[in-house]
Amino acid sequence: MLARRTAQWLSQYLHRAGTTSTLQPRRHVQSLPLEQPNFRQSSSVFDSVIRESKDQTVVRSSELPPAIGRADEPIVDILKHPDYFGVKKLFTVKEMFQCGVHLGHMGGTLNERMQQFIFGKRFNQLIFDLDITAEYLRDALNVLSHISYRGGIVLFVCRDRQNCHIVEQTAIDCGEYAHTRYWTGGTLTDATNIFGGATRLPDVLVFLSTMNSILEQHIAIESAAIVNIPTVGIVDTNCNPNLITYPVPGNDDSPSAIEFYCHVFKTAIQNAKQRRLDDDRMKS
Template identity: 25%
Template sequence: MLKTMIEHNVFYGHSKSRTNPKMRPFVLSAKSGVQIVDLMKTMSQLDKAVAMVKDKVRLGGSVLFVGTTPATKFIVKETAQRLQMPYVTTRWLGGTLTNFKTILTRINHFKKLEEDKVAGRLQKYTKKERVMIDVELSKLDRFFRGIVGLDKLPSAVVITELGDGEIAAREAKLTKIPAVAFVNTNRDPDLVKYPIASNDRNSKSVAFLLSHIEKAVVEGRVAKEADAAKLAEKAKAPAVK
């Protein structure tokens, strides 16, 4: 595990001059002015995050993946799509968690417009009006496509970079949703319940960490199915007199 993490550049932090004081306990050393993350502590943090995600999915919850940086957002999107989980890879809309009722209204509006277009119900409008609707659809698609399947708040949030993801982290905290975040040495680990000290700028590092989160989701679903099978079997068993 340690060797694999090194191969995936998980250990690279930011420059020593940019270190957040709260991240010092997770720094092993410095090399050429760059902080080196203590991977033993990273492994411990990853284990805790994985266990939490697995438990949430086992109970039927969803996991919202958030990653908007150009270097890693495609990895985030692909991971979430494979898992059929919600994701945000464009700008985080303020209130996505803290004002979810309003966000859900916008999601439903987006879905209705799409359905109307596919069904040909927009033909009743003038050409100019249809152009305006297409512009609106394009904007809605950009911001809501990844969360179009959300009908309630997620059970957990995974944030791949705390710079762009800080608002998401704060909203998760306010709504008491456990959040996992890949935290570089220049960020505040206290923003989330499950920080993972790591290189959040490198696609190999992010892909490696996300692969473990993905495995946790899959295992959580398997455990959920096993639980359901046990309950069904128990229901079939004759009552003992």
């Protein structure tokens, strides 16, 4: 049996390599024109997507609106500027598609509050409308940038085990905070007792997944609403977007999609912080 399989494999291999073989190839397929997958070169979908469009995603400082206080430019009221940090250029809908942001859950698990963000279903798998998602993501990134610019603290929250490492790494990279472990009740609502002293709470919470480990809504969403902290959250088709201040409809399970969100959030925060430094230097 093993020898026969080896012979089959060998015949296929030889056939593919362009040499002749006396062994008969497999019945249904005589030759395979497909390229062999090269897993070394592209470690993930996200990597290849970003590598292809790297030049587009980088916002150059010359493309940004003028900084405040420059001698030859009028002073810009930052909050009146529609896109002060250039977040609209951070990503394209095509990149979102390639990272699988459009993929939702099966039709039966749909939370009816998510209906308005859905494009349709393909063989009972729900598909997000990425044009809507892009609008909401751009709004969320803009607000996140403004809060970072003002020196606010961002807390990334994700209870998804397979994605928690990259979320923590993102928080480290942009100098912010992450909470990806068991959420002790009262972390926000009873912070003085939990941490043993007056505590500064975060100014915005970013949820890479609004579910906890048992697929119920994360407690931090209600906690943030109680202590009046706005939230940004990726909401999948089985989530409730109502209490999220800036919801972003999209896939919250696939590592490629999470890598995409982490990349844009990180870039937006880093850009905003850099912008703050530049503006302060201009003023002084």
